Amino acid sequence: MTSSLNEGGTAVFRPSFGGLVLFLGGNPMKTFQVKRKFLSLGDRFTIFDDLGLPSYQVEGSFLKIPKIFTISDMQGQEVSRIEKKPICFLPQFEVILADGTSFTIKKVLTFLKSRYHVQGLDMTVKGNIWDWDFSLEKSGQEIANISQNLR
Incomplete structure (x- = not known):
């Protein structure tokens, strides 16, 4: 297991099973694992909790513009929807939560590494979001690190 602690008191632990555990102010947050099938038509995968139980189902539209991902709980209730905006100079994604809250993820023009800004949060x-190798920062401090490979 690897871990790090930033100045804001957020500890990020990466257990050996490849999940992600966040500790914010000493309180553990939920750990999730994403398991995807290598060959599949469309994007469909399950998100498992730290006990290996399925928690969410993600389904992406197939050959549809704009590309839409629907995230549902295991009872089939939609918890969020992610829609890629089709006509933009740089990629943009609108995220709508079940309670109606929404925010936009916009790619920022950079020359070295990919960077996105989450407007509304x-x-x-x-x-790299597409390779599942990225971190989330708030006020300049890393609050989460998502990676397919342990670091």
Whole structure:
């Protein structure tokens, strides 16, 4: 297991099973694992909790513009929807939660590493979202790190 602690008191633990555990102010947050099938038509995968039990189902639209991902709980209730905006100079995604809250993820023009800004939550995403290798920052402090590979 690897871990790090930032100045804001958020500890990020990466257990050996590849999940992610966040401790914010000493309180543990939920750990999740994403398991995807390598060959599949469309995007469909399950998100498991730290006990290995399925927690959410993600389904992406197939050959549809704009691309839409629907995230549902295991009872089939939609908890959020992510829609890629089709006509933009740089990629943008609108995220709508079940309670109606929404925010936008916009790619920022950079020359070295990919960077996204989360409008509505005042967060920054650094790294490669498509390769599942990125971190989330708020006020300049890393609050989460998501990676397919342990670091």
